[in-house]
Structures are given as structure tokens and as C-alpha cells.
Amino acid sequence: MKQSFSISMWHQMAMEGTAPPVRIVLMGSSMFPLVRYNKDHVTIVPCGGDLKIGDIVLFINQNRNLHVVHRIWDIKDNMVLTWGDNCAYPDGWIPSELILGKVVLIERGKRRIVPNSNRGVQWARFWHLAGKGFRWCMAIKRRIVKLIQNRKREKVMEKETYQAGDVSNCDE
Numbered sequence: 001m002k003q004s005f006s007i008s009m010w011h012q013m014a015m016e017g018t019a020p021p022v023r024i025v026l027m028g029s030s031m032f033p034l035v036r037y038n039k040d041h042v043t044i045v046p047c048g049g050d051l052k053i054g055d056i057v058l059f060i061n062q063n064r065n066l067h068v069v070h071r072i073w074d075i076k077d078n079m080v081l082t083w084g085d086n087c088a089y090p091d092g093w094i095p096s097e098l099i100l101g102k103v104v105l106i107e108r109g110k111r112r113i114v115p116n117s118n119r120g121v122q123w124a125r126f127w128h129l130a131g132k133g134f135r136w137c138m139a140i141k142r143r144i145v146k147l148i149q150n151r152k153r154e155k156v157m158e159k160e161t162y163q164a165g166d167v168s169n170c171d172e
Helices: 007-016 118-168
Strands: 022-025 041-046 056-061 066-076 079-083 092-095 099-108 111-113
Touching: 007 099, 056 079
Parallel strands: none
Antiparallel strands: 022 041, 041 099, 056 066, 056 099, 066 079, 079 092, 099 111
16 A cells, blocks of 8 residues: 655654655656656655765755755765756755665666666766866856857957947048
């Protein structure tokens, strides 16, 4: 028998350690290409405290009061650094108590993907580097476009100044 829970109810149950596994569709592109926006289903189980680098977890982003699914990139003491595979920057360090569950399965149509593998972590690292390279190229493109626009503007102003100078030189 299927049970229906709101994320808030599941959150409370997870904090108490009584939450069942939950299957949801993510609304966002922060884990793309591994999880596609509003298409792939993810199964999340309550976190038993056995966190490791590379795990994809559900946690509370207290700054924005949201539940977020991102990958763990580092663990120090009781703090965890998370980062979405398709995000430019990490989320920052969060207390491990804010982690409610771990993604154990991603369903893409009939395909079932186990997300917390070394291959997944390697893919995420590659994706971050590719994203940095892309952002770097876009920044250079913006600078070049701005330079060209400034040069065109300067030429127009120079031409207008020259023409205005011609008119002002007429003493008649």
C-alpha cells in the first residue's frame, strides 16, 4: 500500500528516524545531467549517519528554507560540504544534522541508476570542470563583445566630434 507524505511530514519522520523510503521527482536542474528536471524519479532513504564523499543527499538549506538534493564533496568533523553537479559553486558547509536522507536510486524511464558510485563522483568532477571552462569562455566572450561595443561607441563619438568641429570652424 502506497502512503502519501508531504516533504515536511517526511522531514519530521526522518528527524525521528521513522521515515520510510520516498520516491520523488526533483524540481530543479542543479543535479543535471545525472537527474533531469521534472523527469527522473529519485528514491531517498533516511540517513543513518553513514555519510561519505560522493553520496547524494537530501538536506535543509536554512538560508532559503528549502529541501535540496546535492552531492557531498567533503566531510570535516560534524560538517558537510555539498555541491550540485550542475552548480557553479558549492553550497557551503552545513551541519550533518541537517542531512535527512540519501538518494539510493535514480529511475530514468526503465533504466535504474545507482548514484553513489565512484563513477558518479568522477562524472560530477568532470562536469564541474567543464562548467568552469564554459563559464571562463563565456566571460572572455562578454569582455570581447564589450571591447568591440566600446570601440564602436568611441568611433561614433569621434566622428560626431569631428563633424561638430567642422561646423564650429565656420566663421561665416
